[in-house]
Amino acid sequence: MHFDTHEITFDTGLSAGERWSHIMLNSHGLQCAFDPRQSIDSTVKSWTLGEVGVSLADLATQTLSPVGEELPSWQGGWLFVKLVTEGHVHVQSRGLVERFDAGSMFIIDPVYPFVEVFPERARMTVLRVPKERLRERGVYRSSAGPLVGDALSPDVRATCDLIQCIARQSTAPSVIAQNMMGEQLLELIEFAMIDPGARSKRRCPEALIHQTKRYIESHLGEAGLDVAAIASGVHVSSQHLQRLFRVKGMSLMRYLWQARLERAGLLLRTRGAHDSSIQEIAWQCGFTTAAHFSRLFKRQYGVSPSDFRFTVNQL
Template sequence: MPPRRFAAHDMDFDLGPDAAANWSDVMLEHHGLYCRFDDSRVQASTSKSWTLGHIGLTQADLACVVLAPVGEERSSWQGDWLYLKLMTRGYIDIEEAGQQHRFDAGSMFFIDPERSFQESFTERAQMTVLRIPKSNLRERGLRHSLPRLVITDSSSADTRAARALIHCIAQQQVAPSPMIRDLMGRQLLELIDALLGAPGDKATSRSAEVVLLRARRYIHTSLAHTGLDTSAIAAAAHVSVKHLQHVFRSQGTTVMGHVWHVRLQHAQRLLNARQTLTPSAQEVAWQCGFATAAHFSRAYRAEFGICPSQVRASTR
């Protein structure tokens, strides 16, 4: 089941008589976070949230507040999402699994709300937060459940470039059109691909989880290749064809069955996209790795009960 749609909203903690209670209610309902203020040093805070496609984005300016994720018993639980946090000013203290971490401006890290942690803002700090659906990461063969914090290498040129691009996109806020915001969200997912990678991605690892992640990641990046087959996927996953087939059978499917499912799901997204320049059904077929438009049309109709040309006509 996909996670709930991220709610766009602005919040200001204006120090009024009901400000703390109102802020806490919104943090609990929309962000799945318990909120506690330091009554002796209370200061104004702000938070602005919006969406970029499937990704939720928040810019927060916080002071003298402690945050902790709610448990699965609450409807606002955020366990179906992963957070990428970029500190832009000040610092944040995080306690997780008995360990203390301090992140100052320029730091960037991933954290999983499925695990218990506590964030403390003892002084004023600003950060940009990406909220990423785990289903999107799972589909791409990426890590979607983190046992602990994943901290990016601040000295890496790749990290610095990714950080600069995230910061630039965050500055655009809600001004761009929905189409451009959706495209920016896809670009952020590509960046997350590069930052997260796959766990324990060594050629000698044959655990089912790692093999699946490698295979799905390769499938996702190779959908347009008509030569995408079990042998190519097995080679990319560093296992034999027989072992790869066994791993996918344990998931209740086959290697190529999964490939065609992903291709058709991707085709459905392309056909339903409402953009200024929309690809034809034939172009979608090529982009999704179908050798002929006829094969694509038959497979699409068998999966969704409608011809791709009919879908394209309705979106126009």
């Protein structure tokens, strides 16, 4: 299902309820019941940061429930992380009703039926997180009911504050910044919301490969980055790490050079980087010389870095 950038207000127009229901169903996978009079001025603003969907919701007198997998807007591939910032919401699941007041944080899986009731006006920040990305981190936990963050935990409180800070950045300065913010949100959720027992699974092959890719991503500018440095950074032997990548059909060093070239291509596409020389971009991506960078870049993309930048700039 496509989660697009949108902003909608429940106004007094004749078709306001129809438009609202359409957005909630097709963009959020939610059935919505509302009071045409008391739900006035409810708003939802949504956008994406990398692979994470972000929504700021101001809802009054509404009831929301996830659609089933028979509909194309089913959200079964995602988890929802919800922060109540004002008011309160009641969540009904498994025959139980839980109340979440301002300051609460919980995860809910739309695979399982639930009903959210907003008896009065409340505000929430909602993150739409791909389950696949959490599995890559060794996190497999799900639940038929809300997974509730410990409001007394300093980690959870700090996570809520950081999520709110990132969520306020509805327009990031570049695609790179948006992707970095999305990755940071995933890191925060993994750290604060998953119980310690689940963290022991992070060293499974999939999680270790993902950890390695994150390490490479954050050290791409280091010209001396090699197999030994990467293995040391993720605390495993070089042989074991290379073997894990071979099982996945790739070479560790090949992945490193590919990541460097992709970062370079992204920088060349970014208007804010147009003042940087080809040599400077090469250095930022871990290449020691512009000649080596240009040779590998042309082999990958079929054109030189300069021609690539010129072509993109004309679009």
